[in-house]
Each structure stands twice: as structure tokens, then as C-alpha cells.
Amino acid sequence: GENVEQHPSTLSVQEGDSAVIKCTYSDSASNYFPWYKQELGKRPQLIIDIRSNVGEKKDQRIAVTLNKTAKHFSLHITETQPEDSAVYFCAAARSNDYKLSFGAGTTVTVRA
């Protein structure tokens, strides 16, 4: 099965700085990579996703990059704000069933 590793487990950044979270996956057949944000006690929220036919995708302050050869993808948050503080999860799936395999999560704290 798919194994997704996520680093770092915790990340503290100054407001306005950038945050980068990295994930690796093991299944070369995975071709769908979403990122979820989960605030304490709340539901995971889809914030961005990327498919294996593109190398980069951007949505305002959030961007995701994918390196299929290295089986590595990353989330970049620029100009961080206090409301970006949450746990972020990466995930990977094959397009035949989209069963998501999640990383262990990164707790991001943005210091004001």
C-alpha cells in the first residue's frame, strides 16, 4: 500500500514569513495529491490539490509543487497570517479509487 511521510511534524513561523511542508510517497501509481487544513476540533478542509500531469499549482498565498521522479510534493504558504495556524495534512491517492493515504500532519503555528 501507499506510505506517505510528512515533515516537519511542527513548524513555528513569524507572521509574514513563509512556511514549507514536505511529503514523500511510495506508490509510483499515485497521481492525485491533496492538502487539507484542520483546525482544532474541526473537519479537515481541502485547501489545494495537484494531479501528476502538472508540476506546480498556485492559489493566492498557497502553492503546491510535485516532483514525480523523486516522489515528493510540497506545500508553500507565503505571507503567513495567524489564521494559518492549524494542522496540515498531505495525502496521496490513485485515480482509480482515490483512497487517500495521509501523512501524519504538520502543526503550524504563526507567531504574531
Place this chain on the structure above:
Amino acid sequence: NAGVMQNPRHLVRRRGQEARLRCSPMKGHSHVYWYRQLPEEGLKFMVYLQKENIIDESGMPKERFSAEFPKEGPSILRIQQVVRGDSAAYFCASSPQGDEQYFGPGTRLTVT
């Protein structure tokens, strides 16, 4: 368009009782996934269903756990004879095609 609904939000059961968790997908979504989240951990896939069909139940324990998604009504995850290790947050997600999955608020099951 209402989001994914789950009920109950909190459920307390004694060891040996049955737990029944319900998930109403977003309107127009025919794909339902169930995930389990243990405290301080990521989400683990349990089962994937489409209307009246179980597509993949490879993440669900063979004993005591079952799931259904009938033609009419919500998807139900049933846990029989609960044990303390079943205590977790159970999330369902729905999708129109499988890829973009939108999560419900979760049911937090506590087994005493």
C-alpha cells in the same frame, strides 16, 4: 448546498455496545469515504462506498465493523461490541467523482 452532515457529533458507548454513525453526503455526491482519526494522528482510510455498493473495505477491520450506503438515506458505519480501542474521531467524506473529497464534521466516539 449544505455540506457533508454527520450525526451524532459525539457518541458515548460502554464496552460491548453497538455504535452507529451516520453520514449524509453533499447533494449530487455519490462517492462516500470513511476515515478514522486517532488522537494526535492522521486520518486512516476505512471504506469506500458508492450507492448500494461497497467498492473497497480494505481499511476496515474484518470483525465488528460494517458499512452501507443504501439507495435512500445516509451512509452508515456500524461498530458492534465496541472496545476502548475504537475510541476515535470518525470522519466521512463525499465526492462527486472521487477526487475532491469534502469532509463532514466527524463523530467523536468515546468507549467507556
